[in-house]
Amino acid sequence: MYLNHNIENDLIINVEENFQRQQLIQQLKQRFMTFGYDEIYTPTFEAYDLYSKMNGTVNHHEMIKTIDNTGQVLVLRPDITIPITQKIALHNKTLQKDLRYFYILDVFRQAAETNKHRESTQAGVEYFGNPSPEADGEIITLAIQILQDLNIPHFKIEIGHAGFFKQLVKEMNLKQQELNLLKSSIQAKNVPEMEQLLKALSIDPTLQKIVASLPFLYGKPIEVLKKANELPLSETLRATLKNITAIFNVLDAYDVGENIVIDFSLINHMDYYSDIIFQGFIDKIGKPVLMGGRYDRLADQFSANIPAIGFAFDIDLLMTGIPTDNFLIKRKIDVLVYYEKKLEKESLAIANNLRKSNYTVVTYPVDVNQTRVPKALSVLQIKEDKWVLEMNKKQMFCSSIEEIIALLENRES
Numbered sequence: 001m002y003l004n005h006n007i008e009n010d011l012i013i014n015v016e017e018n019f020q021r022q023q024l025i026q027q028l029k030q031r032f033m034t035f036g037y038d039e040i041y042t043p044t045f046e047a048y049d050l051y052s053k054m055n056g057t058v059n060h061h062e063m064i065k066t067i068d069n070t071g072q073v074l075v076l077r078p079d080i081t082i083p084i085t086q087k088i089a090l091h092n093k094t095l096q097k098d099l100r101y102f103y104i105l106d107v108f109r110q111a112a113e114t115n116k117h118r119e120s121t122q123a124g125v126e127y128f129g130n131p132s133p134e135a136d137g138e139i140i141t142l143a144i145q146i147l148q149d150l151n152i153p154h155f156k157i158e159i160g161h162a163g164f165f166k167q168l169v170k171e172m173n174l175k176q177q178e179l180n181l182l183k184s185s186i187q188a189k190n191v192p193e194m195e196q197l198l199k200a201l202s203i204d205p206t207l208q209k210i211v212a213s214l215p216f217l218y219g220k221p222i223e224v225l226k227k228a229n230e231l232p233l234s235e236t237l238r239a240t241l242k243n244i245t246a247i248f249n250v251l252d253a254y255d256v257g258e259n260i261v262i263d264f265s266l267i268n269h270m271d272y273y274s275d276i277i278f279q280g281f282i283d284k285i286g287k288p289v290l291m292g293g294r295y296d297r298l299a300d301q302f303s304a305n306i307p308a309i310g311f312a313f314d315i316d317l318l319m320t321g322i323p324t325d326n327f328l329i330k331r332k333i334d335v336l337v338y339y340e341k342k343l344e345k346e347s348l349a350i351a352n353n354l355r356k357s358n359y360t361v362v363t364y365p366v367d368v369n370q371t372r373v374p375k376a377l378s379v380l381q382i383k384e385d386k387w388v389l390e391m392n393k394k395q396m397f398c399s400s401i402e403e404i405i406a407l408l409e410n411r412e413s
Contacts, residue, residue, distance in 0.1 A: 021319060024150075025104055028123045028313070031149055032102035035142050037125050040101040042083040048073040050086065054272075054301055058082075062109045076108035081272075081295065081310055084126055089302035095129035102126075104315075124292070124312030131296060131307035133243065136276050137250025139309050143280060143290055144256045146313070150322050155282045157259055159221075159247075160266025162273040162293060164240045168211060171234065172203050182211070186265045189215040206232045217264035221248045224262040240275075247276055272298045278311070282321040289317045334359040334408070336376035338366045340383055347382045353401045359408065378408065 029039070048065060051058050063075045077083070080103055088099065104123045111118065125142065127135055140157060147155045165186075169179060178201060185194040194215070198208050210231050217224050225245055233241065244262065251257050268277045273293040280290030292311025299306035335354055339347030344365075351361045364373055366381070378391040380398075387398045391411055398404050 017319070021315070024315065024319065024322070025123065027149060028104065028146060029102070031142070031146050032125060035100070035125075035138070037100040037102040040084060040103050040126075042077060042080055042087075042103070042105065044077050044106070045074045046077055046083055048075050050082065051075065051078065054082065058109075062111070064108050064110050077105065078107060078109055080105055080107060080122060080124065080312065081126060081298070085128075085295075085298050085306070085308065086302050088128055089299045089304035089306060092306065093304045095306055098130045098135075099128040100125070101128075121315035122312040123315055124310055126308060126310035128306055128308045131294075133246035133250055136247045136294060136309055137254060139292065139311060140247075140251060140260075140278060141254040141256055143278075143292070143311055143313075144259050147259075147280065147282070147290075150318075152282050152321060152323070155259065155280060156261055157278055157280050157290070158261050158263045158266055159244070159276065159278045160263050160268075161240055161244055161275060162268060162277050163275045164237060164244075164264060165214075165267055166274075167234070167236050167240065168207065172201075172207055172211075174201065174203075183267055186211075186214055187267050189265060191215055210237070214265045217262070219261055221257065221260055221262045224264070228264065243275065268293060274298075276309070280313075282318075285317055285321045287314075287317060289314055289321060332360065333362055333374055333376040334378060335361045336373065336379045337361060337363040338368075338379065338381045339363065341365050341367075343382055343384060350380075350382065350401055350404070354405070354408075357405055378411070380404065 032039075045066075045068075048063070051063060052060060058078045063078045066074050066076070068074055084101065084103070088095075102123070102125045104121065106119055106121050109118050109120075125139065127139055140159070144157060174182065178197075181197055182194070182201075184190075185197060191212075195212060198212060203211075210233065213227075213231060217228055225241070225248070228241055248257065248260065248262070251260055266277060266279070268279075268291070272295045274296045275294035277293035278290075279288035279292075282289055290311055290313050292309070294307070294309040296307040298308065335351075337347060337351050337354075348363060351363045354361045362374060362376070366383075378389060381388045381390070387404070389396045389398050389404055389407055391407065396407060398407065
């Protein structure tokens with residue numbers, strides 16, 4: 001069977017990308033574990049009711065639905081935070097100790113008003129039971145540490161506060177349509193449109209001043225916090241501002257403050273966020289590769305009181321933004337074993353012993369068509385009267401598997 005040249009090239013690219021993807025995933029897992037997180041899993045299929053009965057979560061039109069053989073409506077996993085929170089809340093009405101979990105799972109969404117489906121891989125963490133600024137600072141620092149691990153030269157983490165805007169909305173007492181328009185203009189930083197809308201609404205002048213300032217409260221944390229502190233804030237809003245300041249102080253203690261910008265106009269579409277929210281951007285990617293925040297009230301919908309914070313990286317977007325030379329480990333074959341057919345049993349035993357020592361090994365009879373043979377770092381020829389290991393352009397005679405492994409280890413060192 002012969003492959004079309006273009007198809008073959010596509011397959012080679014796919015294999016290489018998948019290898020790099022697995023490297024990235026292992027790197028993320030390792031970093032998550034250094035912060036004390038354990039891996040968790042949620043089913044690919046979830047009950048539709050889990051999402052349909054919840055407010056402020058996944059857009060129902062984006063969920064991909066199916067029906068099982070009992071007639072129950074299921075959805076392909078559209079979100080990971082919700083089912084994890086549900087599982088914890090079913091067994092704990094409150095928590096007496098912190099729980100730290102990470103996951104690397106696929107989520108499935110259908111773009112609104114189209115028939116296009118998107119399967120994407122998310123790598124994220126969920127930290128339950130600790131509502132402190134220190135927990136918030138740790139989570140954001142973990143996200144920054146990952147971006148630093150990946151040698152991404154330019155990135156920024158934008159921090160906002162869902163509670164700040166929600167409190168403003170509460171004090172303004174707007175209708176839903178008015179709120180939607182206001183949200184849209186704030187998110188787009190469309191100042192003229194926002195000013196016109198505020199003039200048309202019956203809002204207290206003090207609140208108007210605060211709302212009108214939101215698009216301008218963006219930039220270096222110390223400067224933004226100073227500007228925000230000069231606004232005529234209510235006690236509740238001032239307490240929120242103190243919370244943001246406390247979190248930034250933790251980030252400063254972690255020495256990651258230079259990667260942070262504060263954005264008071266940041267409004268996440270997931271309404272279950274209650275306090276700090278954040279998103280991460282890297283060069284040449286127009287969307288956030290990272291989104292997260294605190295969701296202390298989400299467990300309320302499962303009759304539990306469990307504060308929590310988390311984030312998720314979009315692996316597919318992250319892959320496109322990682323420098324190509326970041327993947328230092330290249331897919332390779334360590335040893336190519338050529339053998340005389342009559343020595344097949346002995347030769348394959350040698351190959352398996354090398355594999356048990358974690359070497360990547362491929363085997364071929366000596367008369368194989370050379371066009372089929374991949375490149376390898378070392379070549380071992382097994383003949384009846386000698387074993388010859390060719391390595392670093394040198395040929396060495398070996399008499400045992402132990403001697404071969406010793407030579408390979410010397411090459412690596």
